[in-house]
Amino acid sequence: MRQVGIVGVGHTKFGKSNVPFLDMLCEAALLAMDDAGAKTGRRNVIDQVFVGSMGAGMVNRVSGAASAVVDSLNIRPAMAETVENGPASGASAVKLGVMAIASGMCDCVLAIGGEAMREVSGWEGTDFVATMLHPTAEYKYGLTLPSFAGMFTRLCMTRFGVESKDLSIVSVKNHDNACQNPVAHIQRPVVLERITNPTYINATNPIVADPLRQFDMCPVSDGAAAVLLVAKDKQEELGFGHKPFVRVAGIASATDTHVVANRENPSDLLAVRLSAEKAYKMAGMKPEDIDVAELHDAFQILEIEESEETGLFPRGQGHIAARNGDTKVDGKMPINTSGGLKAKGHPLGATGVSQIIELVRQLRGEAAGRQVEGAKTGLAINFGGFGNNVVATILTTK
């Protein structure tokens, strides 16, 4: 199969955007194009643009986002499609770009992910995200993603002995990492004592979806991220020979039941396990080959359980690893060096692309203040629905 890699990355500052949704996508796209040295107009070499977004139509009243971006960037007549795959829309856009190049249909693809969720109230945002749940068996009851995360956490606490404090440990670690990431939404450290002390915990860290508290879940963010993908055999010819080629060694997705209750074991994340296994197989790698990982910690319990389902730690040991500091930047298996969704932020469609950009920064040695020394291979997990559609990506410079 044709080798596909990333030669340009662009990332807006996550948080509250001051520009309209489409402008935000274009900002990330131009940053990625400038990083790679890609030109516009007659000198454009981009064959295809994929835009990943969950709520463009529902929240921002924007449809045909990819077509609009191609026009704004003056890269017509590049092909353009918008991809919707819930919170995994971003990694799906990258996956489609890899497929397009690997198939020989394209030589150069721009994959963008973006979301402007803070244009609506928190109640409307919570409702919009919940529309990915099963319409008659889940959504109509008022269930939300935090609801399922709360029920999932309770199962993991019973099955594996995960404690509330373990979630806080992950949260503190990710906030520390975000302080070193200039594009993170919340660049502020959190003190473990302050969010776990039973004397005042209900004031500093209130319950949102029992047993989950405020610091056990991500904020609501706006943001966009973009990567420029190119075929290895065309890198020089298209003018990107001067950039490091971060190879997409494996990329795969897997699905699970839409109705969470109907999973054989509702405390398993089967689609995480299967997508990671497929990506490892495609890359010819094993979990031991991973130097750094970006896992989808929309809820801190997910970082713990995904670290096990991807084989980075044995089943039931993820929370122990977090307690031991193994997942810190200088630990045995650094996870979410970007700050994760918890502190970097989680603009749904942008997240999958953002995770991949953090891996590119790590593998290029550009993650100042949070660099994993000698990192050559990274894994990203982008989690859609409550785990019913997951994309796993492995990047390498080996």
Added chain:
Amino acid sequence: MEQMYAYKCKKCGKLHHPRYIVCQNPDCDGREFEALPLEGKCKLLTWTRVYNLPEGYMMPWLNFGVVEFENGVRATGQIGFDDGIESGMELVSTVGVVRTRRILYKESIDCEEYGFIFQKP
């Protein structure tokens, strides 16, 4: 009062909730189902109390749970009481209004949707 149903595959007998288009048994391709009342005793597998409810729910919190009925069918729904909720406890299913949607057309119409509300036996 509406009735909640399990859906029995006419080909292999597997019970489902909610209704599917194709039987979920990996060794069956049945597409026809018999609707059977889904009610009675069930066991609470996990639960949560949620304080940040979505647009349209004007209460301070709601309790939700996943249960398993005696016939093995699982379902998610609201829990209709606040005190003493514990995983593993026995419950009974009732059916009630779980959401009211306001439809605006000339004058507003409230559209009630029914679903599981689990109660103590």
